[in-house]
Each structure stands twice: as C-alpha cells, then as structure tokens.
Amino acid sequence: MSSTTKTLELLAYFTPAQPEIGLSQLCRQAGRDKATTYRHLQALEDAGFVEQNPATKHYRLGPALLQLAQIREETVPRKAGAETVLDGLVDTTGETAHVSVLSGTTVYPLVSRExxxxxxxxxxxxxxxxxxATASGLCALAFGPSGLWPAAVARLQVFTGRTIATEDALRQTVEAVRHSGFGRSDRCYEDDIQGVSAPVFDQSGRFAGAVSVACVASRFSPSLEAKVKENLIEASRDITRNWGGTVPAEIExxxxxSLSRSNVLESTS
Amino acid sequence: MSSTTKTLELLAYFTPAQPEIGLSQLCRQAGRDKATTYRHLQALEDAGFVEQNPATKHYRLGPALLQLAQIREETVPRKAGAETVLDGLVDTTGETAHVSVLSGTTVYPLVSRExxxxxxxxxxxxxxxxxxATASGLCALAFGPSGLWPAAVARLQVFTGRTIATEDALRQTVEAVRHSGFGRSDRCYEDDIQGVSAPVFDQSGRFAGAVSVACVASRFSPSLEAKVKENLIEASRDITRNWGGTVPAEIExxxxxSLSRSNVLESTS
DNA sequence: AACGTCGGTTCAATATGTGAACCATATCAG
DNA sequence: CTGATATGGTTCACATATTGAACCGACGTT
Structure with missing residues (x-):
C-alpha cells in the first residue's frame, strides 16, 4: 500500500459524528504510529485537506475540499440532477432514499434524504x-462493468447473519437482480434495513449509479415494496435523463x- | 517534498477551464515522469479523488470529494454564512466580490460572486x-497569526510591475493595512485589478479570512472606493457574526x- | 512532585518511490 | 499498407523518501 493511500485513508475518520480528531486519538483509531500519522496530517494540511482548530489543536477537514468539490460538480453535475428527484421519492414513499455513484470499483454515496x-x-x-451486501452495490454488479466482479469477490465481508458470503450465492443474487431490474438487500448490510434500488445511467449509456430506498425492515410489506418499486422506476428514469442518458430497453x-408479476401477487393475495 | 504532497498537487491541475486531463498531458503540465504520475493518479483513484472518463481514459475529479466537502461544511459552516452577504455586496457595489479563508499559512477562496x-x-x-500580492493576503498578514510573516517573505513572487517585491516594502504595506483596517492590492497581482478587502473573524476571535471586492482598475475612482469600503465594513460585520465572532474594537x-478621512477628502475634492 | 496524556521531533534501518526504457494500441499522412 | 507519432500503461534496477521506537517539553490531575 502506498504511503499516499495510507495518508488519504485518514480522511475517512472525519465524519459528521466526529468532525474533529486529535493526533493521539486518530492514531488509536487508525492503528498507526504517531510520527507517521503526524507527517501524514502535515501533508494533508499543506494541501488544505485538513486544518487544525487553533484552540484545541485537533484536526478537521480543510477548505481546499470545498473548491475541489465545486469543480467536480461543475465537471459532472450529478448531485444537482438527483436532488429534486430524491425529494420527490422521499415524499411519496415516506422512507429514506439516496443516490450513489460508481467510480472505479467503488460505489459512493452522492446525496441522501431522510x-x-x-x-x-x-x-x-x-x-x-x-x-x-447493499442494494446499490448489487445493482452495480448486475448492470455495471464486468471488472467489478473480482473486486466484489475479493471483499466478501460479513455484516449481518444474512450477508451473502459465498461467490455462488452472490452469482445467483446478481442474476436475480439482472432479471428483476432491482437491487435488493434484505437485512444483508444492516440488521433492520431493507434496501431496494434501481440502476441509473449516464450520457454514454453506461451504468453510472443507483437510486435506492432504505426501509426499516419491520415496515417492509409487499404493498410498500410495490409502491417503492414503482417510484424507483420513475426516479431512475428522471435521474438518468438529468444525467444525459436513457434507461436501456432491457432494464425497462x-x-x-417484475412489476406486473408483483401486481398479480398483490391482486390475488 | 513528500510523495503524498506531490500526489495531492496533481489535483490543482483540474480546473473549471480544464476539468478532464489525460495522463500524458498532465505529465507535461506538471513536469513529472509518466510512471510516477500514473502511480499518483492510481492512488488518487483508489481514494475516489479522481476517476477516469471511461470513454476517453482522461482523468477528472472524483465523487469522494463531494462527501468530504459536505462534512467540512457541516463542521465549519462558513460558506453558507458568507453567500447571502456576498450577494448583497455584489448588488450594491456592482463589482465582483469574494470571501477567502485562512488555513495554515494559505489563504483559500471560499465563495465568489461575479x-x-x-x-x-x-x-x-x-x-x-x-x-x-493580494488584498486578502495582506489582511491575513496584518490581522492573522504572526507565523504567516516568514511564509510570506519566503514566497515574494512578482506578478505585475507593481507587485511588492522586498521585505521592507511589504512591512510598510502591512503596517498601512493595520492602520486603515483594509487590505489593498493596487494592480499587484493582476494588471487591471484593484482589490480591497476587510478582515473577518471567527468564534474564537481570531482572524479567519477576508471579504474582498475586486474592481477593474480603470473604474476604480475615489467615490467607488469609498462606497466599496463602506459596504465591506457591513459585509465583514455580517459574515463575522455568521461565523460566530465579533469584529475587534481596534478594527472598528x-x-x-479611515472612513472619516476619506469622507473629508471626498467632500473637499 | 509524580504521573499520564497531549502534540511534536529525532535518527538509523529499510521499505518505498522513482524514471529510463519498454509494450500495446490507436490515429494519421503518404 | 507502412512508418511515424501519439496515447495509456508496465517493468525493474537503483536510491531516496518513509517508517516507528524512543524521546522531548508542555499541560492538567492526583
């Protein structure tokens, strides 16, 4: 692992829940040497990625990130094109929703609305x-580039009692996702969360990310599922359009x- | 210089004017070896700081920046607290205005409005x-921590025919800024720009940044200067309040x- | 005053980063 | 079709930059 990667990994410890961290504390959390971590933080500070609270000497994320994020958003204006759609999705489903984007072999959160x-x-x-282990991730595996498969298999971390743990099981699940057009995570990542997501595409027609709804599992009835899926389809079409793409015919x-079958189920039950 | 610093410096080549850059081109611009630059970009890609346009293989800023910027803004919500004030400043002065923040020994742009x-x-x-060489920078030297002085003297780069080039001249200028409460850059950084700025303070009472107006030099009359200064005072007070601070009595x-003198000048001229 | 913790520094050992040369591929002119 | 010149990406011998145990001074508690 490169020293740069180790340095950049430090940034992941700064979260909304813990926005400022002291040197010693960061060493403990990251399991790193103090001298090394100090130098890493210096490098980040030189670049404006972190700064020190002058009062406490604790480190926090720096202002250079705002500039770079601004440029990113001007380059690939995805956040703006997802926000209003997400608001609508949250309104009609009454559940938390988010949009994620694929970059390399990683699926990153882009916007979320509670x-x-x-x-x-x-x-x-x-x-x-x-x-x-997540609905968004499964969408990426099902509809994204094939290069994701080895990356997924290499990191089959178990999160809950229901997390997919074998390559075979994963292959079956991904196949089901391809067939239905929806990613599903039934308490695979967090114990009480049911995730459902639909793929989103960009101007080149490639898989670009996913729009997802995360329901509290105890509330997840067949009728809620049907409603969520209907709204996800709309949301996926809208975001895809905003990102300059169109939903491929096979997904539609x-x-x-997938929907007609669940409607039949619905009406006969 | 650490390899991490070199890596992070690459990010500065991504600008709104040039949001996507190929490997070879980036090497040329940065004057670096291709293999090294490639590895650096890999590290940045692993961290989600850059991604490749799948069509062209060119690199562009990545989605991880958006998350980190979001956290930064939640930690130190300065951007939001400056935007509306800046809008007002632009409205009343009719000139481009911006707010900058000090982090370490660097003054970064935070928001600007044309x-x-x-x-x-x-x-x-x-x-x-x-x-x-800039009004914001001179404010930082005049009202910020004393540690900035050596950093400034070490980098007395000449930008225009009027750029301050000697330590002595800089000392005098900074003294004038302290005395007047305004930073001034009379075509020191760009040939046709007159900058005027006022310091902004944070909750700890320390210098936190500056609010500035950049006028096209040919338009910069004494009456415009007076108007700009009046409005800068208001803006500085407002932003300082939004950032949880109060303007120190000596600045007021x-x-x-400073204003009464220029008013006298105004009325007698 | 003894102790613990903090942010920060030193220096020998060595892991890590480096770049000239290389490859495969694509584009273009003749 | 062929040779020239781009591109993004890879290799390997070499040496430079990274590492961490031990150390320091400052601060707050006991």
Missing part, C-alpha cells in the same frame, strides 16, 4: 456501499415483467 | 491568494478613522 414521516428511519452514513423490460 | 453590472469584470479563479476604530 424521511420525516416516521420516528424510526434509516440513516445513511457510510463511506462506500459494499458491492455484495425487466421492470415491466 | 457582478453582472458591467461587461468587463474581475474573475476569481485561483487556488490560493498570495499573502504579499481603524475603519472609523
């Missing part, structure tokens, strides 16, 4: 979505069969 | 404001004498 309808709700606070077809 | 009143106007598109006093 529902205000229920007192219990899902909170999205992760650095990246594991490919094998998968959604159509 | 005026729509004139067809010629200043464009703010820099990575950082040199301490000795400097402004008072």
């Amino acid at each position: 529902s205000q309808h229920h007192s219990t709700r899902a909170i999205i606070d992760v650095q990246s979505f594991p490919l094998h 077809a998968a959604w159509a069969t | 005026s729509q009143h004139h067809s010629t106007r200043a464009i703010i598109d820099v990575q950082s404001f040199p301490l000795h 006093a400097a402004w008072a004498t």
